[in-house]
Amino acid sequence: xxxxxxxxxxxxxxxxxxxxxxxxxxxxxxxxxxxxxxxxxxxxxxxxxxxxxxxxxxxxxxxxxxxxxxxxxxxxxxxxxxxxxxxxxxxxxxxxxxxxxxxxxxxxxxxxxxxxxxxxxxxxxxxxxxxxxxxxxxxxxxxxxxxxxxxxxxxxxxxxxxxxxxxxxxxxxxxxxxxxxxxxxxxxxxxxxxxxxxxxxxxxxxxxxxxxxxxxxxxxxxxxxxxxxxxxxxxxxxxxxxxxxxxxxxxxxxxxxxxxxxxxxxxxxxxxxxxxxxxxxxxxxxxxxxxxxxxxxxxxxxxxxxxxxxxxxxxxxxxxxxxxxxxxxxxxxxxxxxxxxxxxxxxxxxxxxxxxxxxxxxxxxxxxxxxxxxxxxxxxxxxxxxxxxxxxxxxxxxxxxxxxxxxxxxxxxxxxxxxxxxxxxxxxxxxxxxxxxxxxxxxxxxxxxxxxxxxxxxxxxxxxxxxxxxxxxxxxxxxxxxxxxxxxxxxxxxxxxxxxxxxxxxxxxxxxxxxxxxxxxxxxxxxxxxxxxxxxxxxxxxxx
Amino acid sequence: xxxxxxxxxxxxxxxxxxxxxxxxxxxxxxxxxxxxxxxxxxxxxxxxxxxxxxxxxxxxxxxxxxxxxxxxxxxxxxxxxxxxxxxxxxxxxxxxxxxxxxxxxxxxxxxxxxxxxxxxxxxxxxxxxxxxxxxxxxxxxxxxxxxxxxxxxxxxxxxxxxxxxxxxxxxxxxxxxxxxxxxxxxxxxxxxxxxxxxxxxxxxxxxxxxxxxxxxxxxxxxxxxxxxxxxxxxxxxxxxxxxxxxxxxxxxxxxxxxxxxxxxxxxxxxxxxxxxxxxxxxxxxxxxxxxxxxxxxx
Numbered sequence: 122x123x124x125x126x127x128x129x130x131x132x133x134x135x136x137x138x139x140x141x142x143x144x145x146x147x148x149x150x151x152x153x154x155x156x157x158x159x160x161x162x163x164x165x166x167x168x169x170x171x172x173x174x175x176x177x178x179x180x181x182x183x184x185x186x187x188x189x190x191x192x193x194x195x196x197x198x199x200x201x202x203x204x205x206x207x208x209x210x211x212x213x214x215x216x217x218x219x220x221x222x223x224x225x226x227x228x229x230x231x232x233x234x235x236x237x238x239x240x241x242x243x244x245x246x247x248x249x250x251x252x253x254x255x256x257x258x259x260x261x262x263x264x265x266x267x268x269x270x271x272x273x274x275x276x277x278x279x280x281x282x283x284x285x286x287x288x289x290x291x292x293x294x295x296x297x298x299x300x301x302x303x304x305x306x307x308x309x310x311x312x313x314x315x316x317x318x319x320x321x322x323x324x325x326x327x328x329x330x331x332x333x334x335x336x337x338x339x340x341x342x343x344x345x346x347x348x349x350x351x352x353x354x355x356x357x358x359x360x361x362x363x364x365x366x367x368x369x370x371x372x373x374x375x376x377x378x379x380x381x382x383x384x385x386x387x388x389x390x391x392x393x394x395x396x397x398x399x400x401x402x403x404x405x406x407x408x409x410x411x412x413x414x415x416x417x418x419x420x421x422x423x424x425x426x427x428x429x430x431x432x433x434x435x436x437x438x439x440x441x442x443x444x445x446x447x448x449x450x451x452x453x454x455x456x457x458x459x460x461x462x463x464x465x466x467x468x469x470x471x472x473x474x475x476x477x478x479x480x481x482x483x484x485x486x487x488x489x490x491x492x493x494x495x496x497x498x499x500x501x502x503x504x505x506x507x508x509x510x511x512x513x514x515x516x517x518x519x520x521x522x523x524x525x526x527x528x529x530x531x532x533x534x535x536x537x538x539x540x541x542x543x544x545x546x547x548x549x550x551x552x553x554x555x556x557x558x559x560x561x562x563x564x565x566x567x568x569x570x571x572x573x574x575x576x577x578x579x580x581x582x583x584x585x586x587x588x589x590x591x592x593x594x595x596x597x598x599x600x601x602x603x604x605x606x607x608x609x610x611x612x613x614x615x616x617x618x619x620x621x622x623x624x625x626x627x628x629x630x631x632x633x634x635x636x637x638x639x640x641x642x643x644x645x646x647x648x649x650x651x652x653x654x655x656x657x658x659x660x661x662x663x664x665x
Numbered sequence: 666x667x668x669x670x671x672x673x674x675x676x677x678x679x680x681x682x683x684x685x686x687x688x689x690x691x692x693x694x695x696x697x698x699x700x701x702x703x704x705x706x707x708x709x710x711x712x713x714x715x716x717x718x719x720x721x722x723x724x725x726x727x728x729x730x731x732x733x734x735x736x737x738x739x740x741x742x743x744x745x746x747x748x749x750x751x752x753x754x755x756x757x758x759x760x761x762x763x764x765x766x767x768x769x770x771x772x773x774x775x776x777x778x779x780x781x782x783x784x785x786x787x788x789x790x791x792x793x794x795x796x797x798x799x800x801x802x803x804x805x806x807x808x809x810x811x812x813x814x815x816x817x818x819x820x821x822x823x824x825x826x827x828x829x830x831x832x833x834x835x836x837x838x839x840x841x842x843x844x845x846x847x848x849x850x851x852x853x854x855x856x857x858x859x860x861x862x863x864x865x866x867x868x869x870x871x872x873x874x875x876x877x878x879x880x881x882x883x884x885x886x887x888x889x890x891x892x893x894x895x896x897x898x899x900x901x902x903x904x905x906x907x908x909x910x911x912x913x914x915x916x917x918x919x920x921x922x923x924x925x926x927x928x929x930x931x932x933x934x935x936x937x938x939x940x941x942x943x944x945x946x947x948x949x950x951x952x953x954x955x956x957x958x959x960x961x962x963x
Contacts, residue, residue: 320755320794406790407758415761416768424757508752512805515716515746515818516769519738664718 140255144263148237156271159229163222164275166609167214167296168282173614174210184208191216194474196481199344199444200608202361203352211283211292211366219365221608222300223357224336226275227307230268231328234311237264240321242397251397261392265312265385272304292366295374299360302377306356307332309381312388319400326432333489337440344478345447356380418518422526425504426497430534433493437486437542444482445549445564448475475550476633480567482546483539487571488604488625490538494579495600497531502586502593505664520660528583528652535575543568563632570631573644574624578603580651587658668727669694669816669847670715675724677710677871684710686871687724692849692864694815697842699862700851703956707871708851709749712820715849716746729816742771745809749821749851751801753793759804760789766808778811784833798825810837817841817848823857835860855948867955875955879948886951887920889944890929895937904929915939 149156178184184207191197191204198204202220206212238260241247247260280297284290311328318324339358342351352358356377363373395401414420501524504510513523543565551560582596589595606615606623620626624647627640670692677685685707692698702708713719715728717737726733731740753762763782767773782789785803796804802825809817823834831854838861841848852858858865859879866876875882887908894915901917902910906925911918921929933941 405792407756407761407792409758409760409789411761411764411768415765418769421754421765425754428756508748508750509754511713511716511718511748512746512751512766512808513769514718514737515741515744516766517738517741517771518769522738661720663720665713 137256137258138262139259140250140253141259141262141266144237144250144255144259145266148233148263148267152233152236152267156233156267159225160271160275160278163226163229163300164278165282167218167222167279168286168288170214170218171210171283171286171288174213176614178213181208187213194477195344196474196478199340199478200481200485202339202358203343205364206367209366211288211296214283214288215292215296215361215365215367218609219296219299219360220336220339220357223303223360224332226272226300226304227310227332227335227357228329230272230304230308231311231314231332232325233268233271234264234308235315235321235324235328237267238312239315239318239324243321247397257393258389261312261315261388264315265308268308268311269305272308273301275304276301289366291369295363295365295369295371298374299363299365299377302374302381303356303360305381306377306384309384309388313384313391316388316391316395317401322429323400326429330432330436333436337443341443341447345450347450348447418513418523418526419529420526421513422530425500426527426530426534429493429496430530430537433490433534433538434541437490437538438545441482441486441542441545441547441564442549444478445546445551445560446553448478448482448546448550449553473633476563477630479546479550479564480630480633483543483564483567483571483631484607484625484628486539486542486546486568487575487628488607490535490542491575491578491600491603493538494531494535494575495582495596497527497534498579498582498586499593499596500530501527502590505590508665510664514664520664521656524656524659531579531583532576535579536569536572539568539572539575540565566636567631570628570636570641571625573641573648574628576648577624577644577651580648580655583655584651584658585655587655587660587662590662667693669696669729670698670849671725671727672711672715673725675711675714675726676722677707677714677719678722684871685714685724688868688871689873689876690866690868691876692847694847695842695845696863697838697848697850697861699858699865700849700868701853701858701865701952702868706868708868709820710871711868712746712818712849712851715818716741743814744816744818745770745812745814747802747805747809747817747819747822749824751798751805753796753801753804755792755794758790758792759787759796759800762793762804763789763808763811767812770812770814772813773811774813778807781807781811781837784837785830799827799830802826803830806834806837810841815846817846819848820851821853822850823852823854831857855952859948867952869956882951883923883946886946886954887922888926888946889918889920890933891918891942891944892916892933893939893941894933895939898932898936900932900935901929904932 178187188204188207191207200220201217204216207216238247241250241260250260276297279300280293283293283296307328310331311324314327314331315321315324318327335355335357339352339355339361342349342353342355342358343361345351352362359373359376362370364370391401415424510523514520544561546568547561547564548557550564551557554560578600581599582593585596585599586593603623603625606620607625610620610623624644627644629635629637629640668691670690672688672690675685675688676683688707688711690700690711700708700711710719714721714726715733717733717740720734729740729743733740753759757765760782763778764773767778785807787800787803787807791800793801802822806822809819823831826834835857838848838850842861848861850858850862862879864876864878865882867874894917897915898912898917901907901919904925906922907929908920908922909918917933919929
């Protein structure tokens with residue numbers, strides 16, 4: 122009797138973090154391709170921009186001109202952030218790259234944390250591991266370690282490479298540290314999202330929504346006069362407010378440190394309060410019978426897409442309304458220096474500035490909406506690999522008819538997002554300028570001319586799904602490449618031929634420019650060819 | 666139409682892996698056909714070719730008189746499928762999935778649907794993720810059996826069911842048989858195969874190694890004999906096709922291949938038989954032999 126009682130004591134006591142190291146190594150092994158790509162991409166761009174700057178702006182006069190131009194055009198502030206000091210290469214890099222790098226590192230860590238926690242639970246693999254000697258907090262901690270570790274590594278490489286490129290050490294350190302800390306904040310956000318959400322898809326949605334909101338919040342704050350405090354609510358705003366290379370304000374680094382600790386603590390507090398495989402919010406029972414309308418592949422696709430589509434539509438409407446309401450005040454942000462006023466006049470005055478701002482917004486909406494489209498198209502691959510597709514194709518539904526259901530949401534869902542964004546952008550701007558009709562007309566047409574560009578990206582995702590299904594995730598690479606080319610290409614001085622690879626380079630910038638049909642027709646031709654090739658491949662290839 | 670399923674010389678490779686290698690399978694209309702083989706033998710690949718999900722590399726495949734790849738959508742009106750791994754949409758209830766799959770196939774038998782939900786003790790209000798493996802399988806089984814189709818293709822349909830539900834399933838398949846439906850049943854549960862199947866085909870390494878009724882297959886194997894004789898046995902050891910012979914005084918125990926059974930018994934009766942126990946081979950033995958020795962024979 123005593124022997125049996127004593128027996129458990131021989132087993133090493135398993136603590137709450139047991140197995141973390143093994144899980145982290147497993148995560149690194151699974152991410153051995155994707156994570157290095159993220160790290161290299163995010164860490165080397167800043168240092169490699171130094172040359173571009175010195176080439177383009179060799180003299181002090183050039184640099185002062187650049188500074189004046191940036192001060193004069195609030196669309197820049199919306200995209201990149203406040204231009205603190207553009208007379209040095211470091212200041213230029215901090216201005217152009219801080220925001221985007223923080224945005225991208227945020228997406229990286231959210232996806233990474235979800236992939237190694239919630240997604241594992243969804244697949245049932247987590248149960249397999251949980252039955253081994255693995256502590257309650259091990260999976261979350263491993264995911265946090267990998268995502269946080271990648272963030273810190275990116276920061277370190279940035280600091281090293283920027284100093285190596287001849288930039289001041291203090292500024293490089295401020296830049297790298299603020300980016301790494303932004304990564305840590307969003308790692309903590311991801312850790313909370315995976316506790317709240319019922320599925321990994323939802324967790325990714327919550328996480329990316331927070332990252333996107335942080336970017337937009339600071340965009341709104343940076344491009345208005347009366348609401349600058351908005352930038353201080355955003356972790357991405359903090360990355361800029363540290364003012365790397367422009368008399369650093371080191372205390373700003375304390376903000377992300379504190380926020381990381383608070384949000385991280387919430388995640389670890391929530392974790393033991395839910396069961397493995399279930400979110401904090403319990404699932405509700407559904408109907409015993411299907412509604413009469415649930416009788417086609419399109420109806421099934423609607424059930425699968427309606428949640429994300431609704432979320433995105435509301436999101437674009439809100440963002441559109443926020444930026445619409447600040448668009449008309451954009452002229453007021455322009456510095457009062459004679460030089461700034463002169464540049465503004467050359468750009469066409471306050472009205473032209475507003476128009477350029479609205480056109481810039483349309484381009485940004487299109488890029489973001491194309492990500493929705495890619496996600497919707499890749500849902501097909503998700504259904505296929507989750508073996509939910511087989512039972513559907515075993516009924517009298519043909520492969521093309523099934524695909525059509527999802528493609529409707531990929532292509533027309535994106536159109537809906539552009540319409541909702543354009544409608545609210547124009548509405549909010551029109552209410553300020555007392556010209557609702559004209560304003561809405563402007564923004565809607567500005568958005569709609571972008572639609573063929575988004576369709577090219579989405580159609581390419583279909584091509585990959587049809588011809589190279591195992592590499593479907595590469596569709597994100599296509600979308601990301603188009604985005605990076607359009608956003609960062611001009612900064613790193615890519616030739617026009619390379620920039621033109623991105624479909625977002627081609628639509629006319631409306632309002633402010635004339636409508637031209639030719640590029641749109643070409644974009645539509647590319648869309649049709651890519652879509653056709655994808656569907657042909659899909660019809661001919663094996664399922665599974 | 667003679668055969669609901671007629672496959673001959675079917676090949677299918679995935680990259681360098683040869684999944685099917687000259688597979689043959691004939692299932693006459695109205696038959697319940699067992700489809701057996703060890704893990705990885707190619708059963709699911711065959712089923713997926715039949716469903717038009719995979720394109721055959723070569724060979725002739727006819728399903729309900731049509732080409733399963735080209736005529737997939739129209740043929741699928743006349744068949745229903747239960748996969749071995751059932752994965753449901755997390756935001757659809759089981760009841761919704763049953764209705765949806767039925768409607769996509771062209772209609773459900775409402776009475777049979779209600780009856781099956783009741784008999785399988787299924788809660789149709791639960792959402793996809795909250796079902797256990799067995800319950801997810803029940804959703805797929807109800808969806809398939811409630812549709813009015815000619816052919817049921819069942820790929821290890823009961824691997825997650827409890828014994829009570831297994832009995833319910835067998836009863837339901839008997840009903841399908843009485844309705845004249847053709848069933849292709851891939852299964853590892855031998856009692857199920859024995860209870861339900863008119864004929865079986867055994868495949869290994871992507872080709873058919875045996876096909877016939879269970880009686881015919883048994884014929885190819887051994888019977889165990891235990892006998893108490895009037896005196897010590899003689900001559901048994903000299904017979905061909907006798908295995909594992911054990912003699913203990915007047916008691917004797919051996920396995921004999923069916924074709925030599927007659928001769929072996931003659932040897933026993935010459936000495937005089939006091940008691941005799943004869944055991945036909947169990948299905949387990951039958952399959953173990955096919956699953957293992959055919960591999961070494963290859």
